[in-house]
Amino acid sequence: xxxxxxxxxxxxxxxxxxxxxxxxxxxxxxxxxxxxxxxxxxxxxxxxxxxxxxxxxxxxxxxxxxxxxxxxxxxxxxxxxxxxxxxxxxxxxxxxxxxxxxxxxxxxxxxxxxxxxxxxxxxxxxxxxxxxxxxxxxxxxxxxxxxxxxxxxxxxxxxxxxxxxxxxxxxxxxxxxxxxxxxxxxxxxxxxxxxxxxxxxxxxxxxxxxxxxxxxxxxxxxxxxxxxxxxxxxxxxxxxxxxxxxxxxxxxxxxxxxxxxxxxxxxxxxxxxxxxxxxxxxxxxxxxxxxxxxxxxxxxxxxxxxxxxxxxxxxxxxxxxxxxxxxxxxxxxxxxxxxxxxxxxxxxxxxxxxxxxxxxxxxxxxxxxxxxxxxxxxxxxxxxxxxxxxxxxxxxxxxxxxxxxxxxxxxxxxxxxxxxxxxxxxxxxxxxxxxxxxxxxxxxxxxxxxxxxxxxxxxxxxxxxxxxxxxxxxxxxxxxxxxxxxxxxxxxxxxxxxxxxxxxxxxxxxxxxxxxxxxxxxxxxxxxxxxxxxxxxxxxxxxxxxxxxxxxxxxxxxxxxxxxxxxxxxxxxxxxxxxxxxxxxxxxxxxxxxxxxxxxxxxxxxxxxxxxxxxxxxxxxxxxxxxxxxxxxxxxxxxxxxxxxxxxxxxxxxxxxxxxxxxxxxxxxxxxxxx
Amino acid sequence: xxxxxxxxxxxxxxxxxxxxxxxxxxxxxxxxxxxxxxxxxxxxxxxxxxxxxxxxxxxxxxxxxxxxxxxxxxxxxxxxxxxxxxxxxxxxxxxxxxxxxxxxxxxxxxxxxxxxxxxxxxxxxxxxxxxxxxxxxxxxxxxxxxxxxxxxxxxxxxxx
Numbered sequence: 001x002x003x004x005x006x007x008x009x010x011x012x013x014x015x016x017x018x019x020x021x022x023x024x025x026x027x028x029x030x031x032x033x034x035x036x037x038x039x040x041x042x043x044x045x046x047x048x049x050x051x052x053x054x055x056x057x058x059x060x061x062x063x064x065x066x067x068x069x070x071x072x073x074x075x076x077x078x079x080x081x082x083x084x085x086x087x088x089x090x091x092x093x094x095x096x097x098x099x100x101x102x103x104x105x106x107x108x109x110x111x112x113x114x115x116x117x118x119x120x121x122x123x124x125x126x127x128x129x130x131x132x133x134x135x136x137x138x139x140x141x142x143x144x145x146x147x148x149x150x151x152x153x154x155x156x157x158x159x160x161x162x163x164x165x166x167x168x169x170x171x172x173x174x175x176x177x178x179x180x181x182x183x184x185x186x187x188x189x190x191x192x193x194x195x196x197x198x199x200x201x202x203x204x205x206x207x208x209x210x211x212x213x214x215x216x217x218x219x220x221x222x223x224x225x226x227x228x229x230x231x232x233x234x235x236x237x238x239x240x241x242x243x244x245x246x247x248x249x250x251x252x253x254x255x256x257x258x259x260x261x262x263x264x265x266x267x268x269x270x271x272x273x274x275x276x277x278x279x280x281x282x283x284x285x286x287x288x289x290x291x292x293x294x295x296x297x298x299x300x301x302x303x304x305x306x307x308x309x310x311x312x313x314x315x316x317x318x319x320x321x322x323x324x325x326x327x328x329x330x331x332x333x334x335x336x337x338x339x340x341x342x343x344x345x346x347x348x349x350x351x352x353x354x355x356x357x358x359x360x361x362x363x364x365x366x367x368x369x370x371x372x373x374x375x376x377x378x379x380x381x382x383x384x385x386x387x388x389x390x391x392x393x394x395x396x397x398x399x400x401x402x403x404x405x406x407x408x409x410x411x412x413x414x415x416x417x418x419x420x421x422x423x424x425x426x427x428x429x430x431x432x433x434x435x436x437x438x439x440x441x442x443x444x445x446x447x448x449x450x451x452x453x454x455x456x457x458x459x460x461x462x463x464x465x466x467x468x469x470x471x472x473x474x475x476x477x478x479x480x481x482x483x484x485x486x487x488x489x490x491x492x493x494x495x496x497x498x499x500x501x502x503x504x505x506x507x508x509x510x511x512x513x514x515x516x517x518x519x520x521x522x523x524x525x526x527x528x529x530x531x532x533x534x535x536x537x538x539x540x541x542x543x544x545x546x547x548x549x550x551x552x553x554x555x556x557x558x559x560x561x562x563x564x565x566x567x568x569x570x571x572x573x574x575x576x577x578x579x580x581x582x583x584x585x586x587x588x589x590x591x592x593x594x595x596x597x598x599x600x601x602x603x604x605x606x607x608x609x610x611x612x613x614x615x616x617x618x619x620x621x622x623x624x625x626x627x628x629x630x631x632x633x634x635x636x637x638x639x640x641x642x643x644x645x646x647x648x649x650x651x652x653x654x655x656x657x658x659x660x661x662x663x664x665x666x667x668x669x670x671x672x673x674x675x
Numbered sequence: 676x677x678x679x680x681x682x683x684x685x686x687x688x689x690x691x692x693x694x695x696x697x698x699x700x701x702x703x704x705x706x707x708x709x710x711x712x713x714x715x716x717x718x719x720x721x722x723x724x725x726x727x728x729x730x731x732x733x734x735x736x737x738x739x740x741x742x743x744x745x746x747x748x749x750x751x752x753x754x755x756x757x758x759x760x761x762x763x764x765x766x767x768x769x770x771x772x773x774x775x776x777x778x779x780x781x782x783x784x785x786x787x788x789x790x791x792x793x794x795x796x797x798x799x800x801x802x803x804x805x806x807x808x809x810x811x812x813x814x815x816x817x818x819x820x821x822x823x824x825x826x827x828x829x830x831x832x833x834x835x
Contacts, residue, residue, distance in 0.1 A: 042712070350803020459828050463821075587737075587817045590824060594740045633726060634733060637810045638817075644807055 003360050004334040006581065006659070007305045008325045011296040013318035016295050021316060022280055027091075027671060028308060029663030032332050033298040035286035043288035043295060052281040058105055059274035062267050065108035068115045072254050083393055083408075085401040089269075089669040097269055104263070104270035109262055114253045121246045121253075128239050128246075134223065135239075137191040137198045138232040146229050154208045156201040156215065158222040162191050164197035173201070173214050183207045223388040260373035266669035276664050283662055299325070299332050299659070331356070334431050341366040343410035346403065351644050352654025357488050361652055364480065365643055368473050372642055373414040375466075376588040376635035378455075379596060380422030381429035382628050387415030411632070422556075425589070426450025429624055430596025439604040440613065455590055460523045462586045470582030470646070471509060477650030478502060484651060496550040503543030505575045511536035544569055578646045592631045599623025680763030681749060681756055687770030688745040695738025695777025695816075702731025702785025711721040713796040721761065723795050723802050727788050730809040734781035737820040741773040744824065748831045762835045769826035776819025784812040 007332055009031060025031050137159075138145065143277050166189045174185040183203065190198040199220075203211045214289050217278075230238070288295045298309060300322070309320045311664045325331045333353040337360070344366040354360050377383065390412040394400065400408070422428060434447035455462040478498050485494035512518050514533035519526050552564025603619035606612035648654075664670060710724035712751035745766055758766070791805040 347803070458822060463825070581814065583821045584814070584817045587820045587824070589741055591737065591820070594743060595736065598739070598743050628727075630733070630736060633729060637730070637806055638813075641805070641807060641810050641814075645811075 002336065003354060003656075004336050004659075005148045005302040006325060006331045006334070007301045007302045008329065009296075009298050009305065009308075010321040010323075011298075011318055012320075013294055013296075013311065013316060015289065015292050015294055017316040017318070018284075018289075021296075021312065021318065024312065024315070025662055026276065026664055027673065028304075028311075029307060029661045030350045031296075031298045031300045031661045031662055032660055033283050033286075033296060036288070036297045038618075042155065042290040044290075045286060046289055048285050052285070055085040055274045055278035055281065059278065061105060061112065061270045062108045062271035062274065064266065066113040066267050066271065068111050068257060069261060069264055069267070074259040075264065076378070077260075080393065080397050083397045083400050083404050085399050085404075086666060086668055086670045087399065088672050091671055091673050094269075094669070094671045098273055101270055101273055104266045105264055107260065108267055108270065111257055112463045114257050118247070118250050118253045121133060121250045121251050125243055125246050128243050132236055132239050135232045135236050137193070137196070139236065141190045141198070141200065141232050143200070143233055143313075144229045144236070145223060149205070152205060153202050154205050154211075156199075156203075156211070156220070156222070157213075159198050159343070160218050160220050161196055161198050162190050162218075163194050164199060165192075169199065169218075169616050170190060172218075173203075173211060183210065185211065207593065216527060272666040272669050275666055279662075279665055297331065298445070298662070301533065301659075330657060332659035334360060334659035335360050337362045337366075339409075339489075340413065343406045343413065344369055346406045346639060347643065349658070350640075351648060351652075352596055353656030353658055355653055355655040357484070358652060358654070358656075359480070359484060361648070364476065365647065368469075368476070368647065369639055369643060370413050370417040372585060372639045373635050374417030374419075374421040375469075375585045377414070377418040377631055378421045378425050378589040379427045379429065379592050379631075380419045381427075381432070381624070382631070383415045383418030383422050383593070383606065385415075385421075385628065386418060386632065387412050390415065397481070414635070421589075424450060424452040425455050425593070427593050427596070430593055430600050432596070432600050432620070435600040436616075437602050439616070440608045442608070455586070457592060459586065459590065462589065463583060464522045464524065466585035467579055467583045469585065472577045473582070473642070473647055474578055474650060475502065475506065477647045477652075478505075481651035492553075496553065496641050500543050500550065503539045504547055504569070504572060507536045507538075507540035508572070509544055511540055544572075578649075581646055582642065584642070588634055588638060591634070592627065595627045595631075596624065599627065680758035681751075683760070683763035683771060684745060684749045684758050684766035685751065687767035687774075688742040688749075688751075690767075690774040691738045691770040691777065692742035692743070693738070694774040696735040698778035698781030699732050699735030700736070700737075702781040702783075702788065703728060705785045705790060706731060706788035709792040713792055716796065717799075720799055722809065723799065724792050727791050727795065727805065727809065728782055730788050730806070731781045731784040731812065733813060734777040734784070734816045737816060738777045741770055741820065741823045741827070745770060746828050748827060759835055762830060762833075765830045765833075765835070766827065769823055771823075772819040772826075773823040776816055780812055780816040780819070781800055784809050784816075789814050790822075800835040 011021070018632060023031075024380065126497065135145075141157075142159075143155075145157060147157065149155055163632075166187060169189070170185060170187040173187060174183045185207070186202045188200050190200060192198070201211070227266045305322050312318055313320060335348070335353070338344060341363040344362045347363065347369065348354075348360070348362050365513070374383070377386075394405065394408050427450075428448050431447065437446035438444040453461055478501055482494050482498035485491070485498060510528070511533060513524070513526060514528040514530075514536060516527075546568045548565040550565065551568025552561040555561040555564055600623075601621055602623070603616035604612075606615050706728040710728045713720050713724050748756050749763075749766065757792050787809040794805045795802055
């Protein structure tokens with residue numbers, strides 16, 4: 001239960017070993033490297049951002065190629081594979097593959113080229129289809145679209161934006177003007193619809209200008225481009241052929257890409273390789289270097305320090321200095337805990353990691369965490385399901401992601417606690433046992449008896465129990481505050497911020513319990529004598545006075561100090577609301593049970609018939625799955641809240657920085673030293 | 676007239692289910708809109724924003740719970756449905772905390788979820804903290820639920 005002690009490490013090595021030492025550190029992955037500026041004329045940092053950009057680009061190319069590959073030849077995945085961590089790869093194997101990295105990157109580039117080709121072909125198909133749609137209305141026309149004139153006549157081929165009638169249009173265009181004879185014009189309407197009519201018009205060459213005028217009046221327009229000199233139906237056929245050719249091209253490209261699927265692992269390795277190099281260059285960028293030496297400053301977990309030191313000094317000519325980090329150093333935090341408390345690290349971390357002088361609260365938090373989680377979910381059936389499913393994932397997926405593993409373990413232990421509380425409160429899929437026995441076997445006497453009591457029939461009892469849990473939880477927090485203060489040698493703080501509050505709040509609670517009104521309301525059969533009442537009152541008042549006097553002790557001015565102290569004493573209302581907040585244990589616990597009962601009852605409405613049984617099974621499955629989902633989420637969120645707000649509020653500030661070692665931040669493989 | 680008690684009690688049940696349900700529908704609705712926006716940008720955040728979207732949904736369930744307990748107590752779900760006028764009114768009043776607390780807290784929680792979804796979109800690793808803010812609002816729905824439950828059980832214990 002603790003933070004891993006850290007040592008500060010300084011490595012000074014020769015520039016010729018730089019690459020190897022960095023690679024060694026990266027593979028070990030136990031040193032967090034900090035940038036630092038020695039402010040020295042000999043040591044300069046080096047700008048390697050352009051190389052880094054190149055590596056990033058290469059790793060991007062490989063990633064894109066992988067996603068293209070995924071599109072045309074999807075990798076087979078099982079449901080469980082999303083839990084899996086990156087694969088291990090032996091160093092020797094890695095070295096064997098990595099010499100081919102250039103071929104891999106070429107491969108990635110050719111995959112991307114093929115993808116580009118496919119896209120181009122698809123674009124062309126779209127434009128061909130547009131052209132075909134344009135030609136559609138002209139399909140019965142038997143002249144090429146670019147037909148313009150004969151020796152004596154001029155032809156117009158185009159559209160007008162209305163439904164045209166052949167005779168109307170003909171007479172309109174051939175109408176005589178200023179007493180001349182009618183113009184000889186032949187109009188034929190090829191096709192006509194409400195929005196557009198396709199017309200073909202022939203006139204004498206001498207009349208061209210007049211006709212053009214008249215055509216303009218009726219918004220005649222020529223089709224945009226007609227490059228091919230063949231009749232429309234023929235052109236459509238030709239376009240069809242082109243389309244087929246393009247489709248075949250796309251198909252062959254797709255096949256070519258799919259043929260690369262055997263190289264998927266190589267591409268992954270390639271992507272990882274460049275990510276790793278980029279990572280290395282990021283570190284290199286901040287390293288101070290002189291003409292022939294370089295300097296690394298960082299943190300290493302104390303238990304690894306000596307082994308690491310021996311390894312490096314055994315291989316290279318370096319100077320290594322390992323020392324305790326100074327008081328003011330911002331030491332990174334790494335937590336380590338036993339199997340039961342380990343999952344809670346994620347919870348602690350999502351609040352904040354412990355700060356410099358704080359202890360790791362994971363262990364103490366874990367005890368309350370599982371208890372509260374179980375009380376909120378409080379159904380043995382749900383607990384069994386939750387534990388079994390998480391245990392299945394944990395056993396089945398060998399190579400599970402570390403974060404996922406903690407999460408699964410959290411729910412596994414939470415599930416076990418849920419089974420316990422479910423049995424205590426007599427809830428197994430709600431009242432399923434009783435409902436099934438009553439509906440289908442006519443035995444209303446069979447039911448799961450609670451080992452302790454039934455919350456539905458004695459809610460007040462549960463409420464008092466919840467408050468009791470809350471008081472224990474809060475005072476544990478206060479106790480940790482005391483421990484932390486003593487550990488730091490702040491005895492005054494320990495007394496003022498912890499002991500006085502213990503007296504004030506604890507005495508107050510005991511005093512309340514001596515009042516018959518309170519015990520009656522809470523349904524407690526408890527009669528504390530008047531001596532207890534007097535003692536409790538004295539302790540409370542002493543605590544209260546103490547808090548008023550010391551609450552503002554950082555102020556020098558006495559008047560200010562008392563005012564601040566009075567305000568601090570007002571914080572006792574915070575204790576009240578904190579304790580009341582634990583009523584959510586009751587509310588969420590009851591919610592699970594009641595909703596489960598609703599579904600059981602709904603399912604049993606059709607009685608003991610065969611279709612009644614079917615409906616029961618269906619509603620039972622859907623309803624309980626829904627209820628588990630909602631209530632696991634609720635129990636998780638509200639257990640977190642009780643820890644974060646009520647518990648951590650008493651003693652914990654956090655603010656620690658996470659230990660982030662220089663390591664292989666790869667997506668697919670983890671290179672390991674040969675065994 | 677002799678069934679007025681039952682009518683009032685049923686009104687209470689209906690109010691708690693309906694009003695808390697309305698609140699949750701609004702809350703989950705606005706959070707869902709924000710969640711869709713995040714998923715268009717980054718589909719990997721789906722599971723996280725889904726959890727945040729669901730947070731304002733609990734009030735509807737609490738409302739249902741109160742309605743259900745009331746229905747069982749007044750014998751609508753089978754059994755003897757003999758409720759005096761006095762008792763009916765008491766049930767109605769017992770349901771009100773959940774009805775109003777549920778409605779308004781769900782809407783407020785929905786708005787809070789929208790912000791939390793925005794937070795997750797920008798900093799996916801801060802999910803744990805993002806979840807806590809909407810959960811704070813839920814406290815008040817839980818307090819309402821608690822008072823409603825205690826009152827309903829209390830009323831049935833009075834034996835009026």
